Amino acid sequence: MATQTINKDAISNLSFVLNKPGDVTFEERPKPTITDPNDVLVAVNYTGICGSDVHYWVHGAIGHFVVKDPMVLGHESAGTVVEVGPAVKSLKPGDRVALEPGYPCRRCSFCRAGKYNLCPDMVFAATPPYHGTLTGLWAAPADFCYKLPDGVSLQEGALIEPLAVAVHIVKQARVQPGQSVVVMGAGPVGLLCAAVAKAYGASTIVSVDIVQSKLDFARGFCSTHTYVSQRISAEDNAKAIKELAGLPGGADVVIDASGAEPSIQTSIHVVRMGGTYVQGGMGKSDITFPIMAMCLKEVTVRGSFRYGAGDYELAVELVRTGRVDVKKLITGTVSFKQAEEAFQKVKSGEAIKILIAGPNEKV
Numbered sequence: 001m002a003t004q005t006i007n008k009d010a011i012s013n014l015s016f017v018l019n020k021p022g023d024v025t026f027e028e029r030p031k032p033t034i035t036d037p038n039d040v041l042v043a044v045n046y047t048g049i050c051g052s053d054v055h056y057w058v059h060g061a062i063g064h065f066v067v068k069d070p071m072v073l074g075h076e077s078a079g080t081v082v083e084v085g086p087a088v089k090s091l092k093p094g095d096r097v098a099l100e101p102g103y104p105c106r107r108c109s110f111c112r113a114g115k116y117n118l119c120p121d122m123v124f125a126a127t128p129p130y131h132g133t134l135t136g137l138w139a140a141p142a143d144f145c146y147k148l149p150d151g152v153s154l155q156e157g158a159l160i161e162p163l164a165v166a167v168h169i170v171k172q173a174r175v176q177p178g179q180s181v182v183v184m185g186a187g188p189v190g191l192l193c194a195a196v197a198k199a200y201g202a203s204t205i206v207s208v209d210i211v212q213s214k215l216d217f218a219r220g221f222c223s224t225h226t227y228v229s230q231r232i233s234a235e236d237n238a239k240a241i242k243e244l245a246g247l248p249g250g251a252d253v254v255i256d257a258s259g260a261e262p263s264i265q266t267s268i269h270v271v272r273m274g275g276t277y278v279q280g281g282m283g284k285s286d287i288t289f290p291i292m293a294m295c296l297k298e299v300t301v302r303g304s305f306r307y308g309a310g311d312y313e314l315a316v317e318l319v320r321t322g323r324v325d326v327k328k329l330i331t332g333t334v335s336f337k338q339a340e341e342a343f344q345k346v347k348s349g350e351a352i353k354i355l356i357a358g359p360n361e362k363v
């Protein structure tokens with residue numbers, strides 16, 4: 001794809017700002033500049049909406065992250081490099097990139113051990129007090145901007161962030177070729193977990209949700225089986241899933257991508273003896289958990305938080321090679337000025353992924 005150089009002075013830095021729950025405004029904010037020789041300046045082309053953006057918009061907080069001052073929303077973005085710092089060798093103006101939106105300290109024990117997603121000093125876009133990427137220009141370290149290969153569009157580039165979340169979850173699950181994987185929740189993260197599990201060689205992939213239409217989509221996307229969770233006990237839902245998928249001994253791997261308490265309980269009953277369970281969903285902080293079943297089955301339980309070393313690279317590669325078709329998840333693209341409508345649509349469940357074009361982008 002030909003590169004195109006953009007004049008940064010001609011770029012608007014209009015931003016979509018959350019002032020307080022339910023109160024959003026558009027604001028022309030000061031343009032960021034390159035302050036570190038390793039930074040680049042990127043014109044944001046497309047941004048997807050994450051459940052966490054919607055949560056901040058509706059409630060103004062997630063756990064102990066509370067929006068106290070106006071905050072620019074958005075962290076699932078792709079853009080075009082406009083300017084590079086003097087030390088940057090990997091990128092040049094005109095390059096199209098997926099933006100990794102969290103910047104760790106690089107010095108703590110977690111960063112030094114390669115687990116930078118656990119850095120206690122992480123600066124993460126649209127997690128208070130830090131501004132997000134629903135803006136015109138974004139300054140970032142060059143090594144957190146991933147060049148999109150020819151053939152991968154900027155729209156697909158905006159889906160790399162949730163795909164990297166799924167890559168990290170599936171890596172935590174250690175999925176092996178031929179294994180059976182049950183994914184609880186068929187929202188964007190659950191769908192992408194199913195797709196990544198397939199790419200890792202899983203041969204049975206069961207998607208579970210409470211909404212039939214989401215499962216219809218999952219079946220067309222990559223799941224081999226689907227199950228609508230019923231208002232019955234977790235044990236009975238687990239029994240039904242095992243029967244449906246022909247897994248009498250349970251699934252090798254179960255991933256929760258719903259955060260819902262009944263789904264987490266069902267997960268522990270559906271995983272096989274000695275199997276693996278990964279918690280990807282973020283719902284209530286405390287729940288009733290079938291800890292005896294976990295103990296007696298010697299289940300390996302792991303958490304999964306955001307993404308770390310190699311996850312963005314693999315996400316880009318899965319899209320480049322067509323092994324995960326993220327385009328199918330894009331319900332539509334709206335102009336920057338329609339950002340609030342897009343949030344409404346995601347909140348009401350009308351859309352899987354809506355992209356918001358950058359303020360300088362024509363839709």
Ligand SMILES: NC(=O)c1ccc[n+]([C@@H]2O[C@H](COP(=O)([O-])OP(=O)(O)OC[C@H]3O[C@@H](n4cnc5c(N)ncnc54)[C@H](O)[C@@H]3O)[C@@H](O)[C@H]2O)c1
Pocket residue numbers: 050051052165184185186187188189190208209210211214229257258259260261262263279280281282283304305306307
């Ligand atoms: N671990 C991380 O780093 C990370 C990153 C991003 C998102 N998340 C979390 O992952 C989860 C999924 O994200 P998403 O964007 O796909 O959200 P989403 O809300 O679009 O999807 C959740 C899905 O779970 C379904 N669900 C609800 N109750 C259920 C139940 N009892 N059984 C089965 N399914 C049920 C919903 O119908 C929905 O389709 C969220 O909890 C989100 O906060 C975690």
Ligand SMILES: OC[C@H](O)C(O)[C@@H](O)CO
Pocket residue numbers: 050052062124127161162165306
């Ligand atoms: O994909 C990244 C997630 O949305 C974030 O970690 C968010 O949920 C909390 O800051």
